[in-house]
Amino acid sequence: MSGMSSRPYAPLVDRLREAGLRPTRQRLALARILLMNGQRHVTAEQLHGEALEAEISVSLATIYNTLHQFTHAGLLREVVVEPGRSYFDTNTTDHHHFFHEQAGRLEDIPGEQVRLVELPPPPSGTIIRRVDVIVRIKSS
Amino acid sequence: MSGMSSRPYAPLVDRLREAGLRPTRQRLALARILLMNGQRHVTAEQLHGEALEAEISVSLATIYNTLHQFTHAGLLREVVVEPGRSYFDTNTTDHHHFFHEQAGRLEDIPGEQVRLVELPPPPSGTIIRRVDVIVRIKSS
DNA sequence: ATCGTAGTTTAGAATTTGTCTAAGCTATTT
DNA sequence: AAATAGCTTAGACAAATTCTAAACTACGAT
Numbered sequence: 115m116s117g118m119s120s121r122p123y124a125p126l127v128d129r130l131r132e133a134g135l136r137p138t139r140q141r142l143a144l145a146r147i148l149l150m151n152g153q154r155h156v157t158a159e160q161l162h163g164e165a166l167e168a169e170i171s172v173s174l175a176t177i178y179n180t181l182h183q184f185t186h187a188g189l190l191r192e193v194v195v196e197p198g199r200s201y202f203d204t205n206t207t208d209h210h211h212f213f214h215e216q217a218g219r220l221e222d223i224p225g226e227q228v229r230l231v232e233l234p235p236p237p238s239g240t241i242i243r244r245v246d247v248i249v250r251i252k253s254s
Numbered sequence: 255m256s257g258m259s260s261r262p263y264a265p266l267v268d269r270l271r272e273a274g275l276r277p278t279r280q281r282l283a284l285a286r287i288l289l290m291n292g293q294r295h296v297t298a299e300q301l302h303g304e305a306l307e308a309e310i311s312v313s314l315a316t317i318y319n320t321l322h323q324f325t326h327a328g329l330l331r332e333v334v335v336e337p338g339r340s341y342f343d344t345n346t347t348d349h350h351h352f353f354h355e356q357a358g359r360l361e362d363i364p365g366e367q368v369r370l371v372e373l374p375p376p377p378s379g380t381i382i383r384r385v386d387v388i389v390r391i392k393s394s
Numbered sequence: 395a396t397c398g399t400a401g402t403t404t405a406g407a408a409t410t411t412g413t414c415t416a417a418g419c420t421a422t423t424t
Numbered sequence: 425a426a427a428t429a430g431c432t433t434a435g436a437c438a439a440a441t442t443c444t445a446a447a448c449t450a451c452g453a454t
Contacts, residue, residue: 240393414438
């Protein structure tokens with residue numbers, strides 16, 4: 115019988131399938147952590163920790179694979195602010211970031227709150243893929 | 255006697271001293287490679303390679319120390335574009351970058367060619383240290 | 395339902411980038 | 425010239441990420 119609480123995460127399953135990714139146990143669990151908890155910025159280690167806390171056994175290799183696959187699929191966006199550490203942003207809309215170096219904290223700036231004018235033309239033979247603006251801040 | 259070709263790098267010696275750094279053999283050699291060859295972007299490994307090519311024996315630890323000391327002293331600027339790799343830019347004036355991901359190539363955009371308007375106020379208790387704009391490009 | 399297979403996951407090794415340590419040098423001061 | 429604070433070094437160490445090869449699993453075809 116088709117009970118009332120079947121398919122609790124059907125939308126996630128669909129999003130993965132649309133991205134050409136099989137909805138495996140691990141991917142679904144990570145998608146749930148990442149995409150159903152509001153806007154956030156996570157590192158691989160953080161996500162791994164959260165998965166283990168939630169009793170989901172996932173290897174670190176899978177965390178990395180998944181983060182990159184999700185990024186490719188447009189479900190996440192990678193933000194590089196520090197050498198040797200990557201943050202993944204669940205907000206894939208057009209926006210920029212504040213980065214507090216001392217605290218290692220990354221914060222969104224809504225897209226409309228930064229406006230660039232007079233962007234130069236890219237070198238010939240190339241096209242612009244994206245513009246990242248990072249406003250580096252420190253405690254005053 | 256004070257021959258005509260003595261003190262061939264006196265300006266570099268002075269710049270180091272002004273920065274509170276002793277003008278050692280290694281630092282002078284690296285300063286020469288970095289600062290007397292026009293504008294460039296180097297990684298630690300690249301600089302190490304160039305130093306060895308130039309018959310200057312320098313350990314990698316010294317390369318890292320020197321790059322960071324120079325950055326602190328304002329002789330270089332660190333640019334983070336990729337996780338797990340740092341570029342150091344000899345152009346310390348106000349400017350931004352094009353980054354070609356596939357080629358791993360970093361290119362300057364003169365400061366006047368990008369203008370930001372409507373920068374939002376930083377979170378309270380913080381002040382803006384710097385704004386980095388990275389225009390990510392790809393082959394068209 | 396079961397099978398075959400391509401796509402996934404895994405543990406652990408390997409790689410890469412960068413830092414640390416303790417001992418030996420060296421620029422500078424006295 | 426000697427003392428000393430600062431610098432450099434080789435090599436060990438550490439952290440983040442990728443690789444590998446074997447085991448597992450989703451899923452279309454039977």
